Amino acid sequence: MFTHTKQRRANYVFPRPGDWNSHIHQSGYWFVEEPTDYQPSEALIRFLQAGEKPVYIGFGSVFDTDEKDAMSTRVIEALAKSGRRGILCGMGEWRDLPDHVFAVDSIPHSWLFERVSAVCHHGGAGTTVAGFKAGVPSIIVPFANDQFAWAHRAHDLGVGAKPIPVKKLTADNLAEAIRFVHNDHVVASAKMLATHMASENGARDCAKVIVDCLEGKA
Known part of the structure; x- marks a missing residue:
C-alpha cells in the first residue's frame, strides 16, 4: 500500500480521486526509453542552431494528409x-518553406522536445x-476523444x-496561443x-504494490 506521501507524489497531473479506497493505487508515469541511436x-x-528555440507542431496519426495545404x-x-x-512534423515534404520553418517526417519526441520552446499537437496521451x-x-489542438481532456488539463495546470x-x-x-505559452509564468510552470x-x-512503485500483494502485505 502506498504511503500518503507517495500518493501525493503521484498526483501532479491528475489528482487521485478522494473516493478511491486503499486498494486502488495511482503511481507516476512509466516511461519507455526511445532508441538512443x-x-x-x-x-x-x-536550423536548431540558427536562432531561438523553435515551436514543434505535429498532429500525429490523426493528421489528414488531404488537409496538408490548408493546415x-x-x-x-x-x-x-x-x-x-517552427518545426513541422509529419505534414509531408515541402520545397519552398520560409526560413523560419523546418519540416521533418518523424523524430523521437524525447530527443526533440528538450530542444524546442513549446509543443503544439493533437493531445494524444x-x-x-x-x-x-x-x-x-x-x-x-484536440481532434477527438480523450484529446480534449488532455488539452483542458494542460491549461488547468498552467502549462x-x-x-x-x-x-x-x-x-x-x-x-x-503561441504568444501566450511563451509568457514567463507558463514557461516556469512547465519546468x-x-x-x-x-x-x-x-x-518501481507499481512493482512494489504487486510484490506486497503477493506477500500478503496489501
Whole structure:
C-alpha cells in the first residue's frame, strides 16, 4: 500500500480521486526509453542552431494528409504572426518553406522536445506527457476523444494554452496561443511540472504494490 506521501507524489497531473479506497493505487508515469541511436540530419542541426528555440507542431496519426495545404498554411502563418520559428512534423515534404520553418517526417519526441520552446499537437496521451516531461509549454489542438481532456488539463495546470479544437483552428488563434505559452509564468510552470514528474518512479512503485500483494502485505 502506498504511503500518503507517495500518493501525493503521484498526483501532479491528475489528482487521485478522494473516493478511491486503499486498494486502488495511482503511481507516476512509466516511461519507455526511445532508441538512443537517433542521428539528426545536418540540416536540422543547422536550423536548431540558427536562432531561438523553435515551436514543434505535429498532429500525429490523426493528421489528414488531404488537409496538408490548408493546415500547413495556417500553421506557417501563425508562426509568422507570433514571430516564432517552427518545426513541422509529419505534414509531408515541402520545397519552398520560409526560413523560419523546418519540416521533418518523424523524430523521437524525447530527443526533440528538450530542444524546442513549446509543443503544439493533437493531445494524444503519449505526446502530451512527452511535452510535460520535457518541461516545455503545450498548445493542444484536440481532434477527438480523450484529446480534449488532455488539452483542458494542460491549461488547468498552467502549462498550456486554452484548447483550440481543430475545427476552430485559425492562424490568428494559434498565433495568440503561441504568444501566450511563451509568457514567463507558463514557461516556469512547465519546468516545475517536469521537475515534479521527475521525482516519481511509477514503474518501481507499481512493482512494489504487486510484490506486497503477493506477500500478503496489501
